[in-house]
Amino acid sequence: MSALKEPFVLVEKFDAGGLGELFRCRDANQVAFAAKFPKDMSPEAQQMLLDEERRLMRHQGANVVRYLQSVRHPDGRRGFAMEMMDGSLAALVSREGAIEPRRALGLFRQMVRGLAEVHASAHGAFHGDIKLANVLLRGEAAKLADFGLARGGVGQTMQFGAHRGGTPGYMPPEGMTSPRGDVYSAGVVLWGMLSGREPHAVEGPTPRLPLRPKLFELLEDMLNRDANRRPSLPQVLQRLEAVEAEYGLLVRVTASAPQSQGTGLGGVLMGTAFVAGAAWLLSSLLGGGKEWDPQVGRFRGADGRFKPAG
Incomplete structure (x- = not known):
């Protein structure tokens, strides 16, 4: 799997919840991954997603979805990348x-x-x-x-x-x-x-x-x-x-x-x-x-x- 340090492409939004939006993405090596961003640019929404990112990083294990790294939406929203599941x-x-x-x-x-x-x-x-x-x-x-x-x-x-x-x-x-x-x-x-x-x-x-x-x-x-x-x-x-x-x-x-x-x-x-x-x-x-x-x-x-x- 790519280390995802290169630019990536947003392919499509495939889900949204109370805290954020999920996008299907591809990195420079055409490897698919999922990215989650806050629904808006409000300080509250961004902080809540940052907190979720930290929890996901802390709880990594064989039966927890794999965290990849922090990423940024083209509109400036900060989010995080994780493995793409089926x-x-x-x-x-x-x-x-x-x-x-x-x-x-x-x-x-x-x-x-x-x-x-x-x-x-x-x-x-x-x-x-x-x-x-x-x-x-x-x-x-x-x-x-x-x-x-x-x-x-x-x-x-x-x-x-x-x-x-x-x-x-x-x-x-x-x-x-x-x-x-x-x-x-x-x-x-x-x-x-x-x-x-x-x-x-x-x-x-x-x-x-x-x-x-x-x-x-x-x-x-x-x-x-x-x-x-x-x-x-x-x-x-x-x-x-x-x-x-x-x-x-x-x-x-x-x-x-x-x-x-x-x-x-x-x-x-x-x-x-x-x-x-x-x-x-x-x-x-x-x-x-x-x-x-x-x-x-x-x-x-x-x-x-x-x-x-x-």
Whole structure:
């Protein structure tokens, strides 16, 4: 790969988010790379992108998108260059739908490895915006991207606003206040891969996931509404070994109408519901003090764990 010290050409803008714009570029040796620039020349926008660049540089690893160098847009905006990937998990799910569990687990493991390195970099460090769109792919290699909301210490709470906060549907009920929030968001990403759905604005019958026991248990623990009861990322990686061991056969994921199902050997049943953000809707008329979790379409008890829908 070129060291990118020579002039480069902007080929096209291919994405834009709250913090900046992404361009497909080519260097003097015709090697493709991606460049991110602030949306405007305001001091706030430029500082936020500079902060993101520094975080990306600090968190370099095998499962984090590779940083190249600082670059400047022809209009004067300062940005940074990174390796060009083929697409994202969001694009893969949009194109292909539900991902077969063994393939999903392979991609998920890589994402968790990258995220675990971020958490290990400093006490209380977390990414803050884990979602399908922020896991980039090249073939079957998966890498974390977009460190615009990453934080390096406990107590730096994310809040919704023009440039703050995570993504509705992926946010834990307590908000992004600690590394355990990333664990919740990672669980939502795993659900998204297995179900073939983005975790928001879903109406109508949603997929029934015939998960095997250890995968089901891992997913429900990662999505526990009580942050203190979620596993750490090293624990997730350790448990993934047992999950992978039980997946020697293809598991079909099919659509299903809503019905009752327990938490034993059955899978996660997603009923008819709107999946909207991390809202927690009370269902007092259904008895037992159960609470409906629209994120995964199941009821939870006071201990935060899934309960039978009946």
